[in-house]
Amino acid sequence: DIQMTQSPSSLSASVGDRVTITCRASQSVTTYLNWYQQKPGKAPKFLVYSASSLQSGVPSRFSGSGSGTDFTLTISSLQPEDFATYYCQQSYSTPYTFGQGTKLEIK
Amino acid sequence: QLQLQESGPGLVKPSETLSLTCTVSGDSISSSNYYWGWIRQPPGKGLEWIGSIYYSGSSYYNPSLKSRVTISVDTSKTQFSLKLSSVTATDTAVYYCARHNYYSSNCLDYWGQGTRVTVSS
Numbered sequence: 001d002i003q004m005t006q007s008p009s010s011l012s013a014s015v016g017d018r019v020t021i022t023c024r025a026s027q028s029v030t031t032y033l034n035w036y037q038q039k040p041g042k043a044p045k046f047l048v049y050s051a052s053s054l055q056s057g058v059p060s061r062f063s064g065s066g067s068g069t070d071f072t073l074t075i076s077s078l079q080p081e082d083f084a085t086y087y088c089q090q091s092y093s094t095p096y097t098f099g100q101g102t103k104l105e106i107k
Numbered sequence: 108q109l110q111l112q113e114s115g116p117g118l119v120k121p122s123e124t125l126s127l128t129c130t131v132s133g134d135s136i137s138s139s140n141y142y143w144g145w146i147r148q149p150p151g152k153g154l155e156w157i158g159s160i161y162y163s164g165s166s167y168y169n170p171s172l173k174s175r176v177t178i179s180v181d182t183s184k185t186q187f188s189l190k191l192s193s194v195t196a197t198d199t200a201v202y203y204c205a206r207h208n209y210y211s212s213n214c215l216d217y218w219g220q221g222t223r224v225t226v227s228s
Contacts, residue, residue, distance in 0.1 A: 001170075034214040036154075043203055043221050044154065049214040087154055091213035095169040096144075096156040 002026050002090050006099035012107040017078045021102045023071045023088035032092035035064055035073045038101075039084045047086075048073065078104075109133040111204050111219035118225050119198075125191040125224055129204030136185045137162040142207045144215065145178060145189045147200040155200075159207060160187055194226045 003026040013019050023033065031051040036044040046055050048064035051071055061076045075082055083106050088099040115127035129143070136143065144159035158168035160178045168176050172191070180187040191198060201223050205215040 032212045034212060036215070043218040044215070046214055046216045046218075049208070049211040049216075051212075053211070055216065089154075089215070091207075094156075094159075094167045095171070096159075096213070098154040098156070101153050 001095055002029060002093060002097055004088055004090055004097050004099040006086075006088055006102050008102060009100065010103040010105065012105050013078055014107045015078050015080060019075050019078060019104065021073045021086055021088075021104075023066075023073070023099050025069045025071075025090055028068045029090040029092035031067050032090055033064075033066065033071050034089045034091060036087045036089065037082075037084045038087065044087065080106075109206065109217045111206065111217060113202060113204050113219045113222040115222060115224070117223055118227065119194055120228050121195055121226055122193055125189070125194050125198060125202075125226075127189045127202055127204075127222060127224070129187050129189075129219060131185045131187075131206075136180065136187070137182050140209050142209065143180065143187045144205050144207055146203045146205060146215070146218075147198075148203070148221075149197070149200040157189065157191075157202075196226050198224070199226045200224060 005024045007022045033051045035048040038044040052064045063074045085101045085103045110132045112130045119125045142161045145157040158178045160166040175192045177190040201221040203221045204219045206217040208216045
């Protein structure tokens, strides 16, 4: 199985801050890397596919980058609605695997 | 607008079989561009992919669950289903159904709202 490791596991930030979440794969997943946002009691919401392609309707303050084993999700200017847990997921090979999540909290 | 809705019992006894159905509306379940998956999330924990199925019936399972999982599809009813046998308390989780988009790196682009399943006697 491909292991996905996110860092940090939790992060405190303020509205307007720029934040970056890192995801590392245990082997290359090329660009088969997706990002999701989950708020408490809700289903995950799909944000980014193919490492850097933004899903339609996702604000442009979100961006993804990387290839191979190292990936990042950046939020350029945090908004109140962005405080949530973020997951990366590799879809290169089955079993598809998720990172453990990064909880983004208000400072 | 595509919608997915999970249904099934919220309480299952240990050693019994968990059975859930996902009903797809707003689009065809038979498109070759998409396939359909189940994901679960134990309380307070992360996401785990259980398995996925194409409309043709070809399926892929997580090896950690493979011996206990069956996913099937009924295109006439636009539904796909999950059966997980011999459940224990560790199978307590919110279960989500979702759509994989083959042309967007197999991402899970639409999700159901999730259904909470508790394994307890």
